Amino acid sequence: MNGRLAPLKDIVAIVGVGETDYAKDYRGSGGQAVEKGVARYDSYTLASRALKRALDDAGLTKSDIDGLCTANLSGERASELWGLNPRWSGSGDAAQCIIEATMAINAGLCTTVALVYGNAQRSMDTAYGGARVTGGAITSYFYYAPWGMTSQGALYALFFQRHKLLYGTTEEQLGAIAVAFRKHAGLNPNAVMQKPLTITEYLNAPYIAEPLRLYDYCLINDGGVALIVRRADMARDLRQRPIMVSGFGWSEENVDATQLRPRLKSFYHGAHHEVAAQVYPMAGVTPNDVDVFATYDSFSVHLLASLEGFGFCKEGEGGAFVQGGRIELGGELPCNTSGGMLSESYMQSWNHQPELVRQLRGGLGSRQVAGAEVAQYVHDVAGKCKSLIYTKGA
Amino acid sequence: MATARPVRAMDPYAEQFWAFTQARELRLQQCADCRKFRWPPGPTCDRCLSDNFDWRRIRGTGKVLSWTTFHRGYFPEYPPPHTVVVLELDEGPLFVSVPVEISPRELREGMTLALRWTDGQDRLGEYNLPVFGPMNG
Numbered sequence: 001m002n003g004r005l006a007p008l009k010d011i012v013a014i015v016g017v018g019e020t021d022y023a024k025d026y027r028g029s030g031g032q033a034v035e036k037g038v039a040r041y042d043s044y045t046l047a048s049r050a051l052k053r054a055l056d057d058a059g060l061t062k063s064d065i066d067g068l069c070t071a072n073l074s075g076e077r078a079s080e081l082w083g084l085n086p087r088w089s090g091s092g093d094a095a096q097c098i099i100e101a102t103m104a105i106n107a108g109l110c111t112t113v114a115l116v117y118g119n120a121q122r123s124m125d126t127a128y129g130g131a132r133v134t135g136g137a138i139t140s141y142f143y144y145a146p147w148g149m150t151s152q153g154a155l156y157a158l159f160f161q162r163h164k165l166l167y168g169t170t171e172e173q174l175g176a177i178a179v180a181f182r183k184h185a186g187l188n189p190n191a192v193m194q195k196p197l198t199i200t201e202y203l204n205a206p207y208i209a210e211p212l213r214l215y216d217y218c219l220i221n222d223g224g225v226a227l228i229v230r231r232a233d234m235a236r237d238l239r240q241r242p243i244m245v246s247g248f249g250w251s252e253e254n255v256d257a258t259q260l261r262p263r264l265k266s267f268y269h270g271a272h273h274e275v276a277a278q279v280y281p282m283a284g285v286t287p288n289d290v291d292v293f294a295t296y297d298s299f300s301v302h303l304l305a306s307l308e309g310f311g312f313c314k315e316g317e318g319g320a321f322v323q324g325g326r327i328e329l330g331g332e333l334p335c336n337t338s339g340g341m342l343s344e345s346y347m348q349s350w351n352h353q354p355e356l357v358r359q360l361r362g363g364l365g366s367r368q369v370a371g372a373e374v375a376q377y378v379h380d381v382a383g384k385c386k387s388l389i390y391t392k393g394a
Numbered sequence: 395m396a397t398a399r400p401v402r403a404m405d406p407y408a409e410q411f412w413a414f415t416q417a418r419e420l421r422l423q424q425c426a427d428c429r430k431f432r433w434p435p436g437p438t439c440d441r442c443l444s445d446n447f448d449w450r451r452i453r454g455t456g457k458v459l460s461w462t463t464f465h466r467g468y469f470p471e472y473p474p475p476h477t478v479v480v481l482e483l484d485e486g487p488l489f490v491s492v493p494v495e496i497s498p499r500e501l502r503e504g505m506t507l508a509l510r511w512t513d514g515q516d517r518l519g520e521y522n523l524p525v526f527g528p529m530n531g
Contacts, residue, residue: 130469131400146401147478147490147492148478158460159460161460208465209462209463212462259487264460
């Protein structure tokens with residue numbers, strides 16, 4: 001696997017990032033959270049704003065774009081809005097789009113891809129549980145409704161309950177994750193939730209799907225993110241230092257997924273191990289070399305799974321690992337330094353990429369991971385796992 | 395009137411599964427070639443890709459793997475608190491269900507629960523819902 005992926009190392013760079021004003025857009029004039037279901041934005045408004053900012057960040061114009069990945073948007077409508085006739089297009093989560101854009105650039109289909117996501121989920125009052133759940137891609141999200149089973153949060157509650165039963169992981173240990181991410185968000189002026197959270201406040205918050213509490217759940221907010229991915233030899237002499245895509249991996253643990261077997265029997269570690277065996281050798285690094293880490297965090301539990309699955313700690317020891325500030329800025333492995341989807345913005349994998357790029361560019365002030373050279377993102381949605389490693393390149 | 399429940403996801407195989415419940419029979423597909431039990435129902439065996447299968451009546455016992463209690467209401471038919479349990483059936487498949495005649499506090503990892511039935515209906519019709527309770531219940 002190493003031999004087959006190695007030629008793709010560092011052939012593309014992230015040259016521009018753009019995000020909308022998550023914090024500002026979340027608050028009404030009185031400073032309180034805007035109501036769900038009151039349409040202030042649509043997804044295209046947010047995506048357009050993020051695209052413009054990413055192009056400005058890179059110092060490029062739309063005429064430089066010859067490939068387009070869209071997420072939560074119609075590719076045709078987005079292209080039309082932005083006056084683009086792409087030579088290649090794709091769609092998916094951030095990691096999938098970056099991997100596929102790399103392959104398209106490597107194949108010579110295009111040189112400069114805009115990856116654009118927009119989600120007006122608060123304006124539209126998008127439901128992630130109950131009778132209004134839509135979409136058939138993941139059967140377990142809707143199949144057990146007759147028994148009253150619904151919501152991705154409840155599926156992760158089953159996951160954490162199993163982890164508790166097998167390993168004795170405590171709710172207080174899990175709470176360290178939400179507390180750490182909130183601490184990071186407090187250093188991020190664009191984070192939706194910046195008010196400090198103590199472990200006592202975490203434990204006093206109501207259960208949603210026990211054993212998960214309010215602060216184990218991500219936000220529901222409006223936003224957009226755009227990334228500009230460019231062939232590395234064309235990435236020099238732009239406005240920003242190019243950040244290299246140095247490694248990636250992809251594996252999906254789908255056998256008996258609706259039964260929840262990989263979720264409850266292996267905690268998706270089968271997929272994690274497959275991805276780890278691709279991403280680290282390709283980038284030529286090990287978990288020890290990772291300076292800043294981000295994981296998909298629709299729920300706090302994701303971090304336990306990815307830390308154990310990618311070998312940062314032993315299986316079952318994630319609860320102990322996240323204690324004592326180890327995952328906080330200044331700790332051994334700072335995780336989700338923007339505040340993540342729990343506290344910065346629920347951009348479904350997209351907001352993690354600008355943060356890792358910024359950490360490698362440097363200059364983030366109090367949020368900066370000193371001397372960051374290697375950044376890793378782990379994506380795991382119901383066992384559909386991918387990972388990316390970014391570096392500053394040669 | 396049977397108890398209203400959130401609507402079932404339906405396809406030709408699910409339709410057959412739910413039809414058996416009208417006679418209070420919990421039947422899962424077993425591959426006629428390699429004998430693997432599968433759930434949820436579907437057209438092929440994921441182990442050998444055979445489309446030959448039998449609807450086997452299962453023993454109706456399984457061991458508790460995990461559970462969660464909803465403290466927020468998602469379905470009007472299931473006001474909180476509502477508990478859901480995941481069992482590993484003797485035949486192999488994992489099965490999401492509702493624990494009955496036992497409080498969530500009494501659930502234990504590896505505890506054996508046994509099949510019970512309760513009624514149900516949605517806009518697709520009436521059926522019986524397989525739920526699970528204590529062995530000596």
